[in-house]
Amino acid sequence: MSKRKIDDVDTTNESSSKENTLGSEVTPSVIEQETKYFVELVKGDGSSDKVGGTLEVDAHFELKQLNELLNSEHFLNNDQQLPYSFFVNDVEIKDNIRDTLMKSIQDQLTPQAAKKLKQKEKGLNFVSTQDAPLRITFFPQALFRVRPVTRCTASLPGHSEAILSVSFSPDGTSVASGSGDATVRLWDLNTEMPQHTLQGHTHWVLCVQWSPDGKKVASGGKDNIVKVWWASNGKKTGKALKGHKKWVTGLAWEPFHADSSCRRLASCSKDETIRIWDVSLSKCEFTLSGHSKGVTSVKWGGDGTIYSCAQDLTVRLWNVDSKSCTKILHGHAHWVNHMTMSTEYILRKGAFDHECVPLEDDKLEERRVEAKARYDDVLGKNPVRLVTCSDDHTLILWEPAVSDKPIARMTGHQGIVNHVLFSPDGRMVASASFDKSIKVWDARNGKFMMTLRGHVGPVYQVSWSGDSRLLVSGSKDSTAKVWDLSNGRLMCDLPGHYDEVFSVDWSPDGQRVGSGGKDRVLKIWRQ
Secondary structure (H helix, E strand, O other), X not given: OOOEEEOOEEEEOOXXXXXXXXXXXXXXXXEEOOOEXXXXXXXXXXXXXXXXXXXXXXXXXXXXXXXXHHHOOOOOOOOOOOOEEEEEOOEEOOOEHHHHHHHHHHHHOOHHHHHHHHHHOOOOEEOOEOOEOEEEEEEEOOOOXXXXXXXXEEEEOOOOOOEEEEEEOOOOOEEEEEEOOOEEEEEEOOOOEEEEEEEOOOOOEEEEEEOOOOOXXXXXXXXXXXXXXXXXXXXXXXXXXXXXXXXXXXXXXXXXXXXXXXXXXXXXXXXXXXXXEEOOOOEEEEEEEOOOOOEEEEEEOOOOEEEEEEOOOEEEEEEOOOOEEEEEEEOOOOOEEEEEEOOHHHHHHOOOOOOOOOOOHHHHHHHHHHHHHHHHHHHOOOOOOEEEEEOOOOEEEEOOOOOOOOOEEEOOOOOOEEEEEEOOOOOEEEEEEOOOEEEEEEOOOOOEEEEEEOOOOOEEEEEEOOOOOEEEEEEOOOOEEEEEOOOOEEEEEEOOOOOOEEEEEEOOOOOEEEEEEOOOOEEEEEO
């Protein structure tokens, strides 16, 4: 067999036709005195395509060496060194292959067997043969790195009641806050000063949502009304959108790549319905009915599907064209509080990429095509996934296009799970719970990854940085905290609020975090 040498790695152009069985079936009985493994590098985009041939590598081959190898001319042939993460049997390689493989096997054993294996671990390695190479799955990471926010650069008073919702514009230049004082305020992030006060609601504003072109802001609240405002001047785009009979609990714009004019908006309510509005004509196009209790969250998918979850314990999928319910997902034993889509971050960014170039009216179609390409790239060959969280203390991972049965039920929280969010790269899910903890899960299979502990009160909300490496959380304990997902540790505390922190958001450009709560002050945090 002919081989070629790459540094200290041997490669062969022949790849095994057999499936790898080492990871899922290996037991302590196959541990022998070996110093090398035969491995295959496999794409993690759902295609499972192999890159290059079968490699013979040292057992202590490290993450940095794997990155250099994958970027080399014999494999991906990248012009520059791009970052990747690598997994063996769903366990991330953070040090070397051998230690990761040992951990993956220990995870599959009973506690007693794992203890015995650990006692034998020193000096031992695992056999892999050319007939059963070890499959190492790789995923691209963000090219940029978001630096953690560490200091408060602005404390912005103005609201006379608690701030219930904080949301950055998709281009990262403005932030909107909705409050119990029945107003929405827009703040200029360049000057960190008030920009506009949007008045018109008569009760608490529960949710605010930016259009994906960054030109409009929608708000809904306890007055049963949806209002849409121009971000540039703070004026209403038309009449108030009336029709709901109870509180408006959630809002979702039609994706930018589906309609660059951003005319349509979905709203959900405690009146058990979802309404689709034409904001240009200020009228309701149609109503989606079927839930038997209050709807708690609504999402508008990139393929035209609308997702909703409710206190009737179900999740429903709706076809916008046929205006009908296409699937009902059952699984939770109590109210479904919130849900998240694997494509949520890229849809939120809408017309903007990481450079956040201002949107020009004569380039709408060009930007729409670019947005569609970014969406397709993020989605890859995988169907859209959902994660729902509930008062039953659990989360459920779904793949609705494939099956109405859950992929996994994620258990471990000891209290109500209030908020859940996919990471921007779609590979992790973070959940915030009233048990004072945040848990992070593998979005591919629902496996538990880590618990983030540090808050001394219920955690209300979480938000990811754009590179999926950091997470910010807001809690009843009056603090926000920044977490490092590479090691699961608290990176820095963000103290300063005098009362509960209800809402946090990380700007899409990664530069700022916004937090607001019961003390009626919006705080902006920077690096």
